[in-house]
Amino acid sequence: MSVFSVEDVSYSYGSRKALDHVSIELGAGRFCALLGPNGAGKSTLFNLLTRLFVTSEGRIRIAGHDIAREPRQALARLGVVFQQPTLDLDMSVERNLAYFAGLQGLSGKQARMRSAAALERLGMAERAREKVRALNGGHRRRMEIARALIHEPAVLLLDEPTVGLDAPSRAAITDHVHDLADSGLLVFWATHLVDEIREEDEVVVLNKGRVLAQETAGQLAGSGSLTEAFVRLTASGEAPPPSVLTGAEAGR
C-alpha cells in the first residue's frame, strides 16, 4: 500500500516551470533516493511535500491524507530534515528534542520516552546531555534525524542531509537511515551523490522538473554503474551534469 503519493504535480516560479507533471508512488519500509542534478526541482518538490509551497496542479497524499484537504493530518505523519540545520546550539541534545516534542503536543513523560528512543535509534543515546555546540557535524545531523522521528511519522524526508560532512559521518548517517527504512519507515532522501544509494534502494531520477525513471538502483544501473546510468539519463545531448559525483570525487 502506498504511504506517499505525488500525482501529476506541477509548479512554476512565474514563467519558469520547476516541476512538470511529476508522479511518484512509494510504499512503507523503503529507502527511496530522489536523485537529480542542480536545478532538477528537488527542493521545490520538498517545499510542496512540507507545505511551504502550495500548488493547485496535482495531488500529494501522505499516509492517505491529501495535503491540500487535510494538511494537519498529512503533516503529522511526516518527519523532515531540512538542508539547513535548525538546532539551538546552546541547549543540550535532550532539551532540543524536548522543545520540539512540546511543539508536537507531547507531555513531558512522553517526550522523554520518545526522545530517548529516537536517540537510541540513531546511536546518540550517550550524547543526550551534551550541548549541541560540542557535537561534530555528523552527530548534529543524527540528532536532527532523531528529532524528526519524535512524533512517530510514517514518512521521513531528508533534503541532502550529508552535505558538508566527512566520509565516516556520511557513511554512519546513511547506515542509520537505511536501518530506519528496514524497520518500516518510508525514507525519501534527496541527493546528488550516487554512493549514498544501495542496489536495492528505490531511485527516482528527476531532471529539469521531470521524473525520468523510478526503479531500484540495481535495475537502473543494469550492467554498468549507477553514475553512468544517471549521467546517460540526465545528459540528453548536453554535457554531463557537474554535480553527479560520488562523495570521494566530491573530495569528501
Ligand SMILES: Nc1ncnc2c1ncn2[C@@H]1O[C@H](COP(=O)(O)OP(=O)(O)OP(=O)(O)O)[C@@H](O)[C@H]1O
Ligand atoms: N525562487 C525561485 N525563483 C525562480 N526560479 C527558481 C526559484 N527557486 C528555484 N528556481 C528554479 O527552479 C528550478 C528548480 O530549482 P530547485 O531549487 O527546486 O532545484 P534543486 O534540484 O533543489 O537544485 P539544487 O540541487 O541546486 O538545490 C531551477 O531551474 C531553479 O533555478
